[in-house]
Amino acid sequence: xYSVISRHLISASAxxxxxxxxxxxxxxxxxxxxxxxxxxxxxxxxxxNIPGSTREAFALSMSSYDRLVSFGRKxxxxxxxxxxxxxNGELAESFSVSSDGLKITFKLRPDAKFHDGSPVTAEDVxxxxxxxxxxxxxxxAQLLTGSLTSADQxxxxxxxxxxxxxxxPDKLALPNLATVYPIIINSKLAKSxxxxxxxxxxxxxxxxxxxxxxxxxxxFKPGEQAIAKRNEAWNRGSPDKPASFKRLxxxxxxxxxxxxxxxxxxxxxxxxxxxxxxxxxxxxKGKLKVISTPQYNAVTFISMNNKxxxxxxxxxxxxxxxALPYDDMFKAALFGRGTPLFGASWADxxxxxxxxxxxQPVKLDLEKARAYLKEAGVPEGFATTFSFNVGQAATAEPMxxxxxxxxxxxxxxxxxxxxxxxxxxxxxxxxKLPFFTEGIVxxxxxTDYFYRNFYTGNQRWNYSSTDNAELEKIAQAARFEADxxxxxxxxxxxxxxxxxxxxxxxxxxxxxxxxxxxxxxGYVYQFTRQVDYRNLSxx
Amino acid sequence: xxTIGATLIRAGRRFLSSLPALFGVLVFTxxxxxxxxxxxxxxxxxxxxxxxxxxxxVRKQLGLDRSLPEQLGIYLYDVGRGNLGRxxxxxxxxxxxxxxxxxxxxxxxxTALVIALIAAVPLGVLAALRPNSLIDxxxxxxxxxxxxxxxxxxxxxxxxxxxYLLGLAxxxxxxxxxxASVPPARTGFLMVDFLLAGDVEGWWAAARQLMLPAFTMALxxxxxxxxxxxxSMLVSLGSDFVRTARSIGLSRWQIVVTYALRNAxxxxxxxxxxxxxxxxxxxxxxxxxxxxxxxxxxxxDALLVSDYAPVxxxxxxxxxxxxxxxxxxxxxxxxxxxxxxVA
Numbered sequence: 023x024y025s026v027i028s029r030h031l032i033s034a035s036a037x038x039x040x041x042x043x044x045x046x047x048x049x050x051x052x053x054x055x056x057x058x059x060x061x062x063x064x065x066x067x068x069x070x071n072i073p074g075s076t077r078e079a080f081a082l083s084m085s086s087y088d089r090l091v092s093f094g095r096k097x098x099x100x101x102x103x104x105x106x107x108x109x110n111g112e113l114a115e116s117f118s119v120s121s122d123g124l125k126i127t128f129k130l131r132p133d134a135k136f137h138d139g140s141p142v143t144a145e146d147v148x149x150x151x152x153x154x155x156x157x158x159x160x161x162x163a164q165l166l167t168g169s170l171t172s173a174d175q176x177x178x179x180x181x182x183x184x185x186x187x188x189x190x191p192d193k194l195a196l197p198n199l200a201t202v203y204p205i206i207i208n209s210k211l212a213k214s215x216x217x218x219x220x221x222x223x224x225x226x227x228x229x230x231x232x233x234x235x236x237x238x239x240x241x242f243k244p245g246e247q248a249i250a251k252r253n254e255a256w257n258r259g260s261p262d263k264p265a266s267f268k269r270l271x272x273x274x275x276x277x278x279x280x281x282x283x284x285x286x287x288x289x290x291x292x293x294x295x296x297x298x299x300x301x302x303x304x305x306x307k308g309k310l311k312v313i314s315t316p317q318y319n320a321v322t323f324i325s326m327n328n329k330x331x332x333x334x335x336x337x338x339x340x341x342x343x344x345a346l347p348y349d350d351m352f353k354a355a356l357f358g359r360g361t362p363l364f365g366a367s368w369a370d371x372x373x374x375x376x377x378x379x380x381x382q383p384v385k386l387d388l389e390k391a392r393a394y395l396k397e398a399g400v401p402e403g404f405a406t407t408f409s410f411n412v413g414q415a416a417t418a419e420p421m422x423x424x425x426x427x428x429x430x431x432x433x434x435x436x437x438x439x440x441x442x443x444x445x446x447x448x449x450x451x452x453x454k455l456p457f458f459t460e461g462i463v464x465x466x467x468x469t470d471y472f473y474r475n476f477y478t479g480n481q482r483w484n485y486s487s488t489d490n491a492e493l494e495k496i497a498q499a500a501r502f503e504a505d506x507x508x509x510x511x512x513x514x515x516x517x518x519x520x521x522x523x524x525x526x527x528x529x530x531x532x533x534x535x536x537x538x539x540x541x542x543x544g545y546v547y548q549f550t551r552q553v554d555y556r557n558l559s560x561x
Numbered sequence: 562x563x564t565i566g567a568t569l570i571r572a573g574r575r576f577l578s579s580l581p582a583l584f585g586v587l588v589f590t591x592x593x594x595x596x597x598x599x600x601x602x603x604x605x606x607x608x609x610x611x612x613x614x615x616x617x618x619v620r621k622q623l624g625l626d627r628s629l630p631e632q633l634g635i636y637l638y639d640v641g642r643g644n645l646g647r648x649x650x651x652x653x654x655x656x657x658x659x660x661x662x663x664x665x666x667x668x669x670x671x672t673a674l675v676i677a678l679i680a681a682v683p684l685g686v687l688a689a690l691r692p693n694s695l696i697d698x699x700x701x702x703x704x705x706x707x708x709x710x711x712x713x714x715x716x717x718x719x720x721x722x723x724x725y726l727l728g729l730a731x732x733x734x735x736x737x738x739x740x741a742s743v744p745p746a747r748t749g750f751l752m753v754d755f756l757l758a759g760d761v762e763g764w765w766a767a768a769r770q771l772m773l774p775a776f777t778m779a780l781x782x783x784x785x786x787x788x789x790x791x792x793s794m795l796v797s798l799g800s801d802f803v804r805t806a807r808s809i810g811l812s813r814w815q816i817v818v819t820y821a822l823r824n825a826x827x828x829x830x831x832x833x834x835x836x837x838x839x840x841x842x843x844x845x846x847x848x849x850x851x852x853x854x855x856x857x858x859x860x861x862d863a864l865l866v867s868d869y870a871p872v873x874x875x876x877x878x879x880x881x882x883x884x885x886x887x888x889x890x891x892x893x894x895x896x897x898x899x900x901x902x903v904a
Contacts, residue, residue, distance in 0.1 A: 053740060060734070067652045073619045074605035074649045158618040228652050243661075244651030245862070246735065246854045275734050275852045279717055283725050289732040412865065444599030444867035451603045451616070481613065482603075 055268035057558060060281050060290040064274045065248045068239060069227040070202045071159035080202040081552035082248055082272060085265070087205035087233035088113045088258060090128055090147065090184075091196065095546045101315045102546040106466060109196050112258050113142055113206055113234065123191025130182040135255055136208040136234045144178040149209035151176045151186075157222035161203030167471065168198030190502060197466050202550060208232035236265040236556045247273040259556055266544075266559030285310065285537055292538040292545075294553060297416055298357040301535040313536045315547040316361040319467035321379045322417075323460055324425070325485040325526040330456045337398035339524040342457075343384050344391035347428040352530060354420035359533040373521065376513020378469040379528050382521060391432045403433020409458040410439075411446035417532070418459055451482045460485055461532070465549045469513040470500035477525060486525040493519050568895050572888055579884045586880040587640065590873045591633055599867040601625070605649045623649070623869070640877070646870030650863055655874040659856055663878070664749030665736055666848070666855035670840045672771055673778035678833065681783045685790025685829075686822060689798060700791070704784035716777040716850035723773060730773050734852040737767050774851040778844055782836050789832045793825040800824075827894065834890035838883045 067075045070083040094108030111117060114128040134142040152173040154161035165171070169192040177185045188195055198204070207227065215226035231239040236259065237250035250270040257263060273290075275281050282300040284290035286309070296304070305312045326333040326342060333339060348364040366381035368374060395401055408425055410418035419440070426436040436457075441449065449455050462483065464471055474497045475481075477488040493516060500512040536545050536553070544557040602620035620626050624635060639646060645655035688700040723730040731738055736751055744751070744758035752771070755764035797803065798821050806816045841857070848858035856875055863871035 056740070058739065064651070066650060072652065073615055073622075074652075158615075160615065163615060243854070244653055245658075245859060246852075247739065249739075271739050273734060273739060273852075276849045276858065277717075277852065280720065280733055280850065280852065283720065284732055284734065287725065287728075287732070442599055442865055442867070444601055444604040444865070445597075448598065448600040448603045451600070 052269070054560060056271060057267040057269070057292070057555060058271045058273065058290045059292050059553065059555070060273050060275045060284055061293065062274070062276055062278065062281070062295050064245045065242065065272055066244045067228045068231045068242060069224070070205065071154065071157075071161050072224065072228050073160060075160065077550055077552050078272060078274075080550045081548075081555070082237075082239070082250070083202060083205060083233075084235075084548075084550070084552075085237040085270065085555045086231050086235040086239050086250060087207070088134070088142075088235050089200055089204055089206060090114045091117065091200045093197070093200050093549065098315070098318065101313060103315055103318065104546060104549050106197060106468075106549075109200060112200075113147070117196075119196070124188050126186040126188070126196060127179070128184045128186070130184070131258075132182060133257070134234055136211070136232065137238050137253060138208065138211060138232075140208065140210065142206065142234050143181045144184040145181070146209040147184050147206055148173075148176045148178050149212075150207045151204055153207070153222045154204050157224060159203070159222075159224070164201055164203050164465075165198050167466070167475075168192055168195040170195060170198060191504070192502065193504075194466055194468070194471070201465050206234065208234070237270050245274060247271060265556045267555070270555050282537075285539065288539055291542055292536065292553065292558070294534060294536045294551075296535060296537055298355075298359050298535070301359065301537060302357055304537055309540065311538050311540050311542065313538070313545050313547075314359060314533045315536070316531045317463070317534050317547075317551060318361075318531060319465065319549060320461060320463040320531055320551065321363065322529045322532060323462070323485065323526045324529060325455075325458055325460055327453060327456050327485075327487050328489070328525055329453065329487040332398065332400055332404055333456055335398045335400075336523055337394045338400065341391045341394035341398065341432065342429070342434070343524050343527045344387045344394060345429055345432050345434070346384075346527060346529075347386050347424050348384070348529070349386070351421045351424050354424060355417040356530065356532055359535060361531040361533075363528040363530050373514045373517035376469055376510040376515075376517065378467070378472040378513065378517070379531070380517060382528060384527065386428070388428075388431055395432060401433075403429075403435065405435040405437070406457050407437045407439045407455075409441055409446065409449070409455050411441055411443050411460075413443045414459075414461070415440065421459065447482075450485065453480075453487050458485075459529075463551065469509075469516060470497050470503075473497040473516050474501065477520070488523075488525045490519065490523065490525075568892055571895060572892055575888055575891055576884070579888075583877070583880055583884065587637070587873075587877055588633070590876040591636055594867075594869045594872055595629060595632075597867065601649060601867040601869060604866050605868075619649075636873075645874040645877070648863065648868055648871045650866060650868045650871065651859075655870045658859060658871065659874055659878055661749070662854055662856045662859055664751075665853060666841055666844070666857060668736075668750050668752060669771065669774055669778065669847070669853060669855060670837060670844060672775040673782070673840065673844075674833065674837050676775055676779040677782045677786055677836075678829075680779065681786035682790050682822075682826075682829065684783070685787040686794055686817065688787070688791045689794035690817070692795065697791075700787060704787050707780040707782075708784035710780070711846070712777055712781050712844070713846040713850050715780055716774065716847055719773050719777055720850070731766070731769050733773055733850070735770070735854060737763075737770055741766055774847050774853055777850075778840060778847050782840060785832060785836060786829065790825065790829050793828045794821060797821040797825040830893055831890055834886045838879070838886050841882060842879050 061078055063076045063078045065076065065078045065082050067079050068083065070080050089112050091109045091114055092112040094105045094110050095102050096105035113130055113134055115131045117126060117128045119126050130142060130144060136142060155165055155171055156173055169188050169190060175187045179185050211232045212223040212227060216223040236253055236256045238253050239248060239250045241249045252265055252268045254264050256265065259265060275284065278297045278300065281293045282296050282304060285293050286304060301312060304310050324346065326339050328334055352358055352362055363379055363381050364384050366383045368383045373380060395403060408422055410422055422438045426438055429436050462476055473493065476483050478484060478494045478497060496512050496515055500509055503509040503512060534547055534551060538545065541561045542558060543561045544559050546554060546557050548554050602616050602623060602625055606615040606619045624632055643656065648655050648658055651658055684700045688697040691697055720733045724733055737743060741763060744754040744760055744763060747754050747757055751767040752764065755767055803816060803821055806820050845857040845861045848855040856878065860872055860875035
């Protein structure tokens, strides 16, 4: 009896011992095959179309859903960035545009399957695109910018062919289909969860994923983490193989210092939203890989409301532009991490390019600023408020202090106003703020797109409340301009008007600092300003 | 039997009398949220392509297109049916969010409170036994340090030392290592669920994860608990019954623990109840620093983006917990000191 017990005890402890010895090894292996991404924000929906969806939600949906097409990549100053001009097939094996530019025909991959194993058909594609232009989703307003507005435009030719008809040739139609919203959904699965009140299964798809993408969502806890496993059957990557990581953990870590600690100790693999000071310190230590890409589709501004006095006077705006301490702000806010949009010299006083944004010929010159104020009829200056949103306090706070200090020298008294995010967006939407800082991003950064969206109309993104008939006319004309030389000329005209009228002052394009463990490879800066997990691998 | 019955009746009456207060909290929070500047519809319809139409869709979804009394009516009706609305931030029903996150907060707060009590009561007693001695001053210094260093500072400091420098603590994110598997959720309390699942290794992992945030919070509340213990111990040590006990020659240990401390513990219970309720709401910073998926950080995030439903749900939850804790303190009091039953 005694010996039996002791034998059991010995074998039990042997099992226990080996379990403890083996466990770390097994864990280490799964660790190597897992990508742990830590971020300040949270994935709050699995369907990127839901109003309020975060950029993290966009990033996960890029990996869990396929689109018809996707953007290629190119090198910019030695860093990989997305390339608007290369459109590759994703679910589409091939696509062709008719010679008059009015028809785009997509041939689907015959081997593409949804996560439940059912084949991806043209019916699914049509349902998904119909949903995007019909349902109350975010995709609707986005696809509008590519002349995609109605379900009638999508036609199923055969199970693997879909035809898209356009009312006029639109160079943004195809790129729009590569953005985050037109995801291709398993329509049979989605329809089975639709209700009469919710025919497009918006509420089900928010919490459930029905895609064909590289990763299958396993657990989704908004505010904490999302975990996805690799879709072994996915072959849309290059060169036609599944994604590199077996698992994907996207974890919310609100404290920036903790995110920095995690990646420095190698517990996290990648983080893109550290504080500039932490990035600098980590880069100096040299243990980690830091890829710093200028956000070439984003701009940070100091905006003036052109309808509120005294900013309705162009000379006041010019005075402000001449009194901003650009270099100090750039150093204090971003530690110099980004691309400055000030201090240029335009050879003959005209814009050197029709691109957007381009560096402006503005610099700190208090004498000039005083002269402009005099010309505006307010030589003693005036009092105003400068607002920024709490979410951007890390960069905006030091900037605001410098603005206040510098403008005081020409008599403009600035009261700094720090607003909670929701209050800031409300005030901007109601056009109540006279003087503030904001940032803009365009997914499809073409000159006309920027000008149409951010400088025309009574809409929220027109921060400076610009109302300039000439600018609007040129921007609208440029949208459908097929001739490249003419388009460039129109861009130059727009840039000239912008500088002449000084609606608002572009400051810089902040850098996106991706900090990662040294053996991580394949990072590409994306239009979503997020990570495309499918690109990444461990060396 | 009679005392238990009386206690129950008393508790029931106390509960009923707190209902109007809960209702008041409900209406007040509702109105407060609407008075605050910031339109949630504008904030949430803030995608790169969201215009007027999208804002209207969100406004309708949130029911903000109706009049204020109408909104309040709908809200009260919904709350009556246990529906606290839906969070725009997480996309989940608020009741579900709170239910998932409350155990995390409770587990953290309870652990911190236990640690604080274990440290504070002996400290308080020691200080009271030798008033104005070196020990007393030492305790006072320690308490002052604990209460004057903000939790996010002590939290970051603990992380820096124990995680970053020494590597003793696991990475300070969440309740459990992201690579570990979670036990089947029965109570929502990881420490309990792991035990129920018989997973000792997992239990240990979760306990290690819990230590740093719990100590951070405990440091902050040791001061009030130790001070109140000291004060009431001083009163009790100077009272007649202790003098009598001394005079009949009882041992020092018996006098201090059995007579003095037992009588001094009542105010400590009261303060502990209040401290607990305060900690639950006030641990926002600790939850933030340690990425702890609790209710307080959830409410703060919601407040920043004017997400009405979660904030209202959180305030209601806190009010209910406060009522429940006070009820519990009352009952404990009644049991400990029958004279308190006359209320």
